[in-house]
Amino acid sequence: MKKLRVPLSNPAxxxxxxxxxxxxxxYSARDQAHxxxxxxxxxxxxxxxxLGGQVIYYTGPAPAPPGRVIGSAGPTTSGxxxxxxxxxxxxGLAGMIGKGxxxxxxxxxxxxxxxxxxxxxxxxxxxYAQCIRAARVIAFAELGPxxxxxxxxxxxxxxxxxxxxxxSILA
Amino acid sequence: MLKPERxxxxxxxAVLDMHVRLPRDVGTRLxxxxxxxxxxxxxxLEHILRxxxxxxxxxxxxCQDTGLMWVFxxxxxxxxxxxxxxxxxxGIAEAYRDxxxxxxxxxxxxxxxxxxxxxxPAVFHxxxxxxxxxxxxxxAKGFGSxxxxxxxxxxxxxxxxxxIEAICAVMRQARGAPCPPVVLGVGxxxxxxxxxxxxxxxxxRSLADHHPDPxxxxxxxxxxxxxxxxxIGAGGLGGSCTALGVAIExxxxxxxGMPLAVSVNCWADRRARIVLEEET
Numbered sequence: 013m014k015k016l017r018v019p020l021s022n023p024a025x026x027x028x029x030x031x032x033x034x035x036x037x038x039y040s041a042r043d044q045a046h047x048x049x050x051x052x053x054x055x056x057x058x059x060x061x062x063l064g065g066q067v068i069y070y071t072g073p074a075p076a077p078p079g080r081v082i083g084s085a086g087p088t089t090s091g092x093x094x095x096x097x098x099x100x101x102x103x104g105l106a107g108m109i110g111k112g113x114x115x116x117x118x119x120x121x122x123x124x125x126x127x128x129x130x131x132x133x134x135x136x137x138x139x140y141a142q143c144i145r146a147a148r149v150i151a152f153a154e155l156g157p158x159x160x161x162x163x164x165x166x167x168x169x170x171x172x173x174x175x176x177x178x179x180s181i182l183a
Numbered sequence: 184m185l186k187p188e189r190x191x192x193x194x195x196x197a198v199l200d201m202h203v204r205l206p207r208d209v210g211t212r213l214x215x216x217x218x219x220x221x222x223x224x225x226x227x228l229e230h231i232l233r234x235x236x237x238x239x240x241x242x243x244x245x246c247q248d249t250g251l252m253w254v255f256x257x258x259x260x261x262x263x264x265x266x267x268x269x270x271x272x273x274g275i276a277e278a279y280r281d282x283x284x285x286x287x288x289x290x291x292x293x294x295x296x297x298x299x300x301x302x303x304p305a306v307f308h309x310x311x312x313x314x315x316x317x318x319x320x321x322x323a324k325g326f327g328s329x330x331x332x333x334x335x336x337x338x339x340x341x342x343x344x345x346x347i348e349a350i351c352a353v354m355r356q357a358r359g360a361p362c363p364p365v366v367l368g369v370g371x372x373x374x375x376x377x378x379x380x381x382x383x384x385x386x387x388r389s390l391a392d393h394h395p396d397p398x399x400x401x402x403x404x405x406x407x408x409x410x411x412x413x414x415i416g417a418g419g420l421g422g423s424c425t426a427l428g429v430a431i432e433x434x435x436x437x438x439x440g441m442p443l444a445v446s447v448n449c450w451a452d453r454r455a456r457i458v459l460e461e462e463t
Binding site: 031044071072073075076077084085091092111112113131133135136138141142157169171173181182183 | 420
């Protein structure tokens, strides 16, 4: 079990199959936020957050019950972000957390950019809610659960699904 | 007279509960899988069981995708009732609000996609049956798995093996995306749309139930074994536990065809059945 800080200091050192817990800062973004981020890149405008070296978690959390910082917050299907991901990797994104496989174009872009894809345990929203210590909306608030948010995570369990060399443990 | 408030209260309780606790048959199958699975898939199943435990203890939904509510109403023809869909919808909306479940429904599919904020509308289907009972089958259908659902118009001459292959093809394409181990609902026969409806009705059954015709009950078992032989495993990380069960519902069909639909459901198999009887 590796204990890793996020943002990652050396994503290229991780190997597919490594079991890890992540602590630090990640950003949540899913379908509509990806569409908007790439639209900003296309327009040559700045992103609401510098993605250099950062990790994006594909999640759309449930509302926070009273006394909690977030509701259930498990991973969503990564493949829906594939059309947008190479652009974000080229903009400096270093890691992604989600469930399901990635397209060959994403894996190729990961190799070129030295990025890593983590598998988070699918459907385990209640478990991941325990690992999120703070959540703050950064942009696209009108998207509700799909807003771009900054999450402080602690001992967030993942597996390295695809490493920066393109090795994969996904069936 | 079946009072609307009785219906909405029953739906409210069922929806609050279905997101927090698994049906017993599903929990039991997951525990069996965790004992038999080897390799990485076992780690996935251990985390799933821990997650289910935490959800129950803390009253959190197991999965943040609390789904689109699919409702199948079987209405006894001798019942008198009014405001049926409205009272079901009210129970759903209040449960999503009070359970802190994610509202995941957008008003229209393409032009604006504005979230309705209530998780309404639900998808309703209705059937009339003899008697004085109302049966409400509910599915909270997550869309990671629903996006993997497929229909196929097979040839009328298709063999048993081709049906099994068509079911396997759906999972070969889905791989880890629908959060395996999955439950597969299969509709066979009817028309394209009716096969799709049957595939959802198949998901309302307990894993312990089988098709009443032994031929199809055996097909359910063999299709499940074939899917488990694909090697996808829990979470799509490899292994022998890909499907918790395959349920097949069949119907009469046309001499020229054999419609097949497969509804893919994630391990978080959120279903409920409510039976209400008119007070006499």
